Amino acid sequence: MRRYIRALLLCMVFAVFSGVYVYSRLLYSDVSVGGNGAKKVFSPPRVPGGRQGAADKTGPQSSHWYNRYIMRQRGQVEAVGGKPDPPMHLAVVACGERLEETLTMIKSAVLFSIKKLSLHIFAEDQLHASFMEALESWPDFIRSRFNYTVYSISFPSENAAEWKKLFKPCASQRLFLPLILKDVDSIVYVDSDILFLQPVDHLWAFLSRFNSSQLAAMAPEHEEPRIAWYSRFARHPFYGRTGINSGVMLMNMTRMRAMFFKNDMTAVGLRWEELLMPLLQKYKLNITWGDQDLLNIIFHHNPECLLEFPCQWNYRPDHCIYGSNCASAEEDGIYILHGNRGVYHDHKQPAFRAVYEAIRKYTFGADPMKSLLEPVEEELQRTTHTYCGKSYPLFTKRLAHSLANVNRKTSRGR
Known part of the structure; x- marks a missing residue:
């Protein structure tokens, strides 16, 4: 009888060790991407209409480069050991010959910034691989300061051609950021010809200065009405005494999506997505600077929604x-x-x-x-x-x- 019991015990021990062995093989066949989260095979996340990091098929195909990307993402998650501080969001639009100029802008942003940046790069499809190759070639101590997503240019399908050719190619993309980046609360939009001479953090801090009605911040187009463009030549309503320049625009997009904007087309307020096309149809023969003019019209009727920051935050040759x-x-x-x-x-x-x-x-x-x-x-x-x-x-x-x-x-x- 004892022999049967010993044999049964030996079988049970063997079964336990076999189960542990099989479980360990299954566990380590996956790639860990976080010290505290679930373990899974690395699969670069997808963003509708965009390319996350450099893991899209249009990016560089080097296996060394790809493995470096995996290790960096794993290291960034493990380094914080938990939930990281939310990054600052920075958006830019690049079309035509704007690749190098945009990369120089990004270079100035990451060089000085204190908190981590999340970059949203909207670009024509033929520029995507070039952006990813350039950004992935930067040294790791710089790459650790930001993440990025490259998006395709996209406008409402029924009027896409009209929006794309408004003023400069693709410039009006900025108007649709609240509708595209639905999960982003706030963002800094800059033109590609911007250079940061101090940390983005200091501009980001203006968000904390917003009162309960403000949802955007921009600098005046000019300081002196007697020589300002809008006060002399505009054929449409504009904000304040000299208008505003949209080359640097801080947006609380959660508030923008929820707001009903006063306007001169209807007695009731319109949401952001309801406002843009009617404004373009009404004023397209009277606007010179495209989407910037539309923003001036919107904030002319809703001045309480805008925080004005000084001209040193958007210093142009006009100054x-x-x-x-x-x-x-x-x-x-x-x-x-x-x-x-x-x-x-x-x-x-x-x-x-x-x-x-x-x-x-x-x-x-x-x-x-x-x-x-x-x-x-x-x-x-x-x-x-x-x-x-x-x-x-x-x-x-x-x-x-x-x-x-x-x-x-x-x-x-x-």
Whole structure:
């Protein structure tokens, strides 16, 4: 009888060890992507109409590159050991020949930012692979500061062609961000010709200054009504005394989606998605600057919804081309440089071009003072024959402070 009991016990022990072995084989055949979450085979997430990170089929096909992407994603999750702080969201639209310009803007954003960035890049399909290859080639200590999604350009199907050709190609995409990014609460939208000269965090902080009715923030188009474009030439309603410039736009999109906007087409308020096409149909023969004009019309009728930030947050050639007329920049320096009118790529405003070229050529990890600040200061001193060049200390005042912080981070081991 005892022999039967011993045999039964041996069978039970063997069965337990066999079960443990089979379970361990099943467990380790998967790839862990998080220290605390479920373990699963890595599958890059999909976003409707977009490409997450660089894991789409149109991206680079190198297995080394792909494995590097997997390891980075795993490391980022494991490093925090739990739920990370929510990132700041930054959106940009790139069409035509805007690839390098957009990458330089992103470079300036991630170089200085403190909190992590989540980038939303809307681009023509032929640019997707180039964006992903460029961003994935950046060093890991920079890549750890941001994640990104590349989206296709998309407009409402019944009027897509009309929206796409409004003003510059694809520029009106920004109007539809609240409808496309439905799970994003707030976002900073910038044109591709923007350069951050200090952390995005400082602009993001304006969200905490919104009162209960404000849902967006922009800078004035001009400071002086006597020489401002809107006050002299506009054939449609516009915000305030000089209008607003939409090259830098901070949006609480949750509020935008919920708001019923006053308008001059109906006595009742209209939601954002109900408002855009009727506005275009009413004013398309009277608008010059496309989607920016539509935003001016909207906030003319809803001024309580807008927070105005100073011109140093959207400093353009208009602020210095005929003499300095941005008081906040004269006091504290330029926070965000906006190279509209193509001034980064011609020789009409060499001060703007000097800053752009210095950031474009800067190599991540190099001494920021010697490799970025000193070259740009030297080049700016050659531009004093222009009105903007005469104000060249404004271009480096904030930049020098930001680069000093980058230097401190580098010296602490990045």
